[in-house]
Amino acid sequence: MRAPVGIVLVSHSAELVAGLRGLVAQIGSDDVSLATAGGTDDGRIGTSYDLVLAAIQQADRGGGVVVLPDLGSSVLTALTVLEDHPRTDVVIVDAPFVEGAVAAVVTAASGADLETVVKAAEEARNVPKL
Numbered sequence: 001m002r003a004p005v006g007i008v009l010v011s012h013s014a015e016l017v018a019g020l021r022g023l024v025a026q027i028g029s030d031d032v033s034l035a036t037a038g039g040t041d042d043g044r045i046g047t048s049y050d051l052v053l054a055a056i057q058q059a060d061r062g063g064g065v066v067v068l069p070d071l072g073s074s075v076l077t078a079l080t081v082l083e084d085h086p087r088t089d090v091v092i093v094d095a096p097f098v099e100g101a102v103a104a105v106v107t108a109a110s111g112a113d114l115e116t117v118v119k120a121a122e123e124a125r126n127v128p129k130l
Helices: 014-027 049-059 073-084 097-109 114-126
Strands: 006-011 033-038 065-069 090-092
Touching: 006 014, 006 049, 006 073, 006 097, 014 033, 014 097, 033 049, 049 065, 049 073, 065 073, 065 097, 065 114, 073 090, 097 114
Parallel strands: 006 033, 006 065, 065 090
Antiparallel strands: none
């Protein structure tokens, strides 16, 4: 059996990332390892290097980790963490935050590999709403 792909949600806001986690947890399954990094270490709006690194470690169950940041400094912080701790099985994905998270979690819940989960999150950018 293949090790599951983990998902890390990174946001400037602890409340935003907690809400998205709640949504995708209901859509996915208990087999999908979800971790979040929201806000700064002291609870303010911003992004924490240490929280991102800890979330990656928490989500890792051996099948790789998809990192989905919301915008701006969360992207830069996640990139810095990955540059400082390079791993071929941890991938930051350029995808819409909500739609990409939903696609990644649904795909990971199906037992897909890392490459397939990354592609699903990226393709969420092209799904029309209307």
